[in-house]
């Protein structure tokens with residue numbers, strides 16, 4: 001390709017989309033553009049093809065989704081439209097034009113009953129409506145667009161948008177103690193590390209010889225439970241003179257969220273390492289970057 005390839009990112013204001021915008025601003029390989037509602041609405045499926053026909057990107061990265069895990073339990077139609085029907089339309093367009101489709105998915109496609117980390121070869125078995133709509137989206141994308149990279153991510157945090165550290169820090173402004181589940185385990189992943197990895201994947205898959213299409217996991221190293229992650233947020237916050245609170249460890253059952261989450265959300269990412277040379281940093285250091293940025297509301301490191 002002599003001119004810069006055009007990368008279209010679906011999503012503009014979300015956590016991962018914001019991190020992608022930040023990283024793409026310095027990227028010299030792609031000419032990129034991010035689109036969210038109202039310009040591109042995944043729930044309005046008949047508008048997707050005309051919109052993409054007008055843009056004619058060389059690759060598409062979908063960072064938009066219905067992400068309210070509890071809300072999906074009572075809004076299944078909307079969640080299904082955004083997480084399944086919309087991405088299926090994009091995949092059809094990609095199949096017609098030959099553009100690669102990078103589509104983000106989630107640890108919530110798994111039931112969490114496995115002992116070790118989840119591999120791409122493990123069978124999905126979602127335990128929530130959100131997880132089901134995302135799993136159905138994966139299946140639709142994979143069957144419609146042979147040139148797809150489905151990238152499952154988990155426990156994303158950053159200074160952008162809504163994130164676990166920001167929620168904890170906001171709660172600590174008005175409470176001495178916060179209750180956090182202690183039986184859900186995952187690999188926290190900084191959105192900016194993830195964004196850099198996704199851009200590498202998008203660039204690599206445009207190489208004419210690339211053939212490693214399929215499903216990937218992309219998560220930070222190490223693992224932690226949610227309550228201990230909250231304690232780490234407050235440890236870091238204290239370093240930056242931010243709000244702190246003590247953490248009450250509670251079981252998922254006692255916490256009683258409307259949607260069930262997998263108790264084991266640990267995604268192993270050996271395929272992304274082997275094919276793209278990606279190994280995202282350990283969660284503990286990257287969490288400090290998020291907490292520093294949120295407490296100081298400065299630019300990112």
Ligand SMILES: NC(=O)c1ccc[n+]([C@@H]2O[C@H](COP(=O)([O-])OP(=O)(O)OC[C@H]3O[C@@H](n4cnc5c(N)ncnc54)[C@H](OP(=O)(O)O)[C@@H]3O)[C@@H](O)[C@H]2O)c1
Nearest residue numbers: 013014015016041042043064065067104106153154155156
């Ligand atoms: N955050 C995590 O911990 C996590 C974990 C596992 C998987 N993921 C996956 O990672 C991806 C990105 O998640 P995120 O954390 O960045 O989510 P997020 O912060 O909740 O952002 C979701 C984005 O989707 C957009 N969106 C929602 N409905 C839309 C529609 N009908 N049409 C177009 N855009 C729409 C939102 O735009 P508006 O501003 O218009 O609402 C927002 O920009 C998703 O696929 C999610 O399933 C995230």
